[in-house]
Amino acid sequence: MKRAPVLLFFLGPLLWQLLTSLWPEAELTRPLPRSLTLANYAGLGGSFARAALNSLLVAAGTTALCLAAGAYAAFAIARLQFRGRSLLLGASLAISMFPPIATVSPLYLLLRAAGLRDSLAGLVLPYSTFALPLTLWLLTSYFRELPDDLFRAARVDGCTPWQAFVHVFLPLATPALATTAILVFIFSWNELLYALAFVSTPAKRTIPVAIALFAGEHLEPWGQIAAASVTATLPLALLTFLFQRRIVRGLTAGAVRE
């Protein structure tokens, strides 16, 4: 059973955090809790729920923006002939490798000038630096895998490229769109650097920022932090278990593109 140590390494910390979230604050000093309590969860309060909502809105917003802008662009890159086609795909791959810090200062000034600083909408734009390249990559490779004759048939049937996309390729792309949406959602939900830099008021914080800056009165409230971590993990755990196959295909398709 060579899997046990691996499972212990990966799941152990998560289970320990779950236990800690039920650990009464007073007994934190003991090696093991004598009793379990839900006080930490109750103590999380509105601000944490607010952060969860913000994360949801930003992640959903980024997903919507990237699918809206990326879907037909990916179709064009995969199927149509136009100048700069490979340049665009190459640039998008390069951009996905940009370190986010490289664009923090200009984006800060840009968002500030546009009055978008310290706003959730203001986070969606920077998030597309990593989300859009991912969307383009996944959807382009999916559209390329569809049989060539399908596109020829659509053109023979009189479709303009846009009609071919709307009537034939978009309906067929629903599985790929779902995979892309999930991955973009996860990456947006997990982002920290831009959120820390651009959002200041507590009411607009996302989950990663809320957890990073979680500070109690004096001592670190480890019980509450654990509770917050568990709550932040739940939606993603659900996503992972429900769409595991999709996520794996998306990750590997995105990576191994022989």
Added chain:
Amino acid sequence: MPCAPPNEQTPCLPTSRETICTHHTTVRATCVLLLCAAACSRTRAPADAPLTVVFRHQPLWADPAAFQTFLARFHGENPGVQVRAETLPNGSDIAREMFVSALEGGADDFDVFAIDVIWAPEFARAGWLADLSAFFPQQGLRAQFLPAAAEAASLEGRTYAVPWFVDVGLLYYRKDLVPRAPRTYAELERFARAAMERQPGVAGFLWQGRQYEGLNCNFFEAGWGHGAPQAPEGKILLTTAAAEAGLRWLRGTLDSGLSPRSVLSSAEEETRRAFQDGRAVFLRNWPYVWAQVQAPGSPVRGKVGFAPLPTATGEPGAGALGGWLLAVNAHAPEARRRAAVRLVSYLTSHAAELELALHYSRLPARRAVYDDPRLREEAPFIAALFPLAATALPRPVTPWYALAGDDIQGELSAAVAGLRSAGEALGRAQRFVDHLEER
């Protein structure tokens, strides 16, 4: 229109060449104008409409109930004004970051806010603090308030904030373990060694060594204790021989075993709890510790004394000035600004500071409160702290100190952790500060 004029401005580059960076002054000016216009329109509303002044501050006391009743009394005296208090997370660095990015974005959703003494020069220079010289002229300010506090609240001869209450670094000692308060570092070491032999396992001297602003306070105090000059006219001077000697002394307490290694990852609370559990002979900390160690059930109740910090020469050492000032948000609309000023003067009045001292054992910033008979009678500890408070020294009062704080902390932490020599660490920090100030 008394909107704070954007202060002097180095010539801006013509906008055409800057693709991304907008022309700051125009943006900020238009934004301030807009705010005032909006505000003016609002004031035309019926005069008696209740005005809500938002007071934003870090959590300053365990139980806010007493303070709420205190604010309610202000409402009583000013029926037209409602006060809503908003608290921020506790960490001082985090709170500053939040104020900076809010104010930098022109936020006007709060009016009065409590700022750390070291932020005042930076916020004033950035044009975020309303000029209160009309209501708190400099002479009055310096006469009524402790000198260091008044100094921290002013910039280039104008008043930008009003001292609320202060903190000063001081030495706590176990009266049952040492003959008297040590005056020199050598005495501190000798007394501590003797006590450690008598009571094995007890730590000699606890101070705050974690990488945060508290470490800077310990550093400056050790510097002053070794004769370092107080920052002349807002210059951050780290590379003086005395400053280096002070930092070496701090590192020395670890090498000699006088202080335990855990000091390197401790802040106020960790050291206070250790001292309160009787696990240390000496403790450097803030006045708030007194109420804790004297509380019923505290293992060291009645066995603790306090005194000025020791020095190399034996003169009473100066503690670093801490504490909070109250300022008015420059972006706040005109109507709420007048009410805000009234709230500031109410909270920094003699009666208010007395109340805060008695209820939350907070050191008043007003000199006169220390002579108040009620204070002497009900809070002798605070009254006795006047000489220390009066001689407290501010960390460098310059807009650049708050900005350079993070880098200085890093270098000091490296020195006390033994990663770099004191001289090298201070050299690197000075180089960063000079670059930042464009010297």
Added chain:
Amino acid sequence: MNARRQPLIMVAPAAALLCGVALLPVLAAIWISLHRSILVFQERRFLGLSNYQFLLGDERFWSALATTAWFTAVAVAAELILGLWVALLLQRGGGIFRAAILLPWAIPTAVSARLWAWLFNADYGLLHRLVPGIDWLGSPRAALHAAILVDVWKTTPFVALILLAGLQAIPEEVVKAARVDGARPFRLFLSITLPLLRPAILLALLFRTLDAFRVFDAIYVLTEGGPANSTETLSIYAFKTLMRSGDFGYGSALSVATFACVLVLGLGFLRVLGTRR
């Protein structure tokens, strides 16, 4: 709208977005880095390259670069080795097993850093109780490796998946043939599986190196660059300079330097990958 112009119109929004949030900002960052720009005091002046001169003499920059390089090298090496082992286990299937190891990758790094910070806690942390000797987050040496452990815990699943895809790309017959030739499992692994896995390994190496080099979340939340800036990476130093010291000029210079390092690494890899193909 004739079909000739449609492709350009279809890529326009995505291209505009990519330019607007990535390409132009990087150029703008370079432009800002040529200025003295203290945002809070609205100070702005053209400096030319003096920010970069300061950077070359800035020891904090060089130690941040060294920390980042060490972090990348050790983290990526560990992830490849552990990832390969996990990929081999994954190859035998098991949906639950795969979902379980996917979870650490799925949750935010900030959450996993906090989770590990509790395990490393110097007073009551589980690891502290199990292995009392190590002052995980206190001593500079240990703190950096604690951060590496967090990164390994979070991204090994990703590496394992890439290697799994590589394993599955190896044609069945080749392995069967080798087995028929009497190759024992270990021999088979060394002479058949590993060489055929080379493209996937190189790919994982490329992705992870560029990703690890820009690390921010794990370390910022775990140690915030402390103790004594010993775990401070380029991204963290640049972030602090921008956001805490408000020095947008020098902060941008640090960001551009980080970008340049990632660019050099990326191009270096592509040349290696390119020649191999």
Added chain:
Amino acid sequence: MASVSLAQVSKGFAAGEALRGLSLEIRDGEFLSLVGPSGCGKSTTLNLIAGLEEPTSGTVRIGDREVNGLSPAERDVAMVFQSYALYPHKDVRGNLAFPLQIARLPRVEIDRRIGEAAEFLGISALLSRKPRELSGGQRQRVALGRALVRRPKVYLLDEPLGSLDPGLRAEMRGELKRLHRQLKATFVYVTHDQTEAMTLSDRIAVLRAGELHQLGSPREIYERPRTRFVAEFFGSPRINVLPARVLGLDGDQLAAIRPEHVEVVEQPEAKALEGTVEMVELTGAETWVTVAAAGEKLTARAPPDFAVEPGGRVWMRIPAGRVLRLPG
């Protein structure tokens, strides 16, 4: 219905399959096959007619209209693909209706045409099924239907029977023939299967490496191949090609003789060519014998009672009238 003509059409490709100055006239209502090995340019030719690709030079004309630069729809052509290219997410009715919806025909007209086409192809019962629920043959009929409903000027078929299994392929050949006769439409049919070309076409265009080798009726192509390639491409087993002198003829041209025209006898004969048997292959209806003679190898049809073992001696009668002269 319409004729199709290509004048000096060429198409350069990085990938190699190129057309070099192809000129071809396809008469109105004709069933013309484009035949040749893969990479010979037949599919490119079809795409050029369809408008899926543009020629680098030369003009394409449908009816009397030059169609260079026009989209497939504007050319009024329909195409049937080897992979059927049916839209997986639409049912049969949706697939048939789609081109008409794009052309914005009125609803009533669309339903009428679908009904007719379904009736004509016998797929009325399948209208509400999805492509994945159909057999290969049914899918092929739906693909044909999708072309039919458009009533195009020209039908372009790109190896439509390629993915069917052999048994079904013969049956579908019959259907295609019937379809062409009834529609009296112009069919341009691409295939690499010489039997299909022979059985279906009015005329065959043999292409190789982007050039037209020969254009003619199946009979002409089979009986009077102009080049060795054309001769060897048609007929199974392959035509025998040998230097003229072996058959006693002069000149350095090549001589070719169809295996079925070579008679094998077991007794020596005067004018017959003597040789030794190398291999005997029974393919059901016929038996083919491979004979080594004068340093060459010939294939001949053996009489039903042929019983000579490999190594035995035989004699081959080669009727002079049947011998073809091919350029060297």
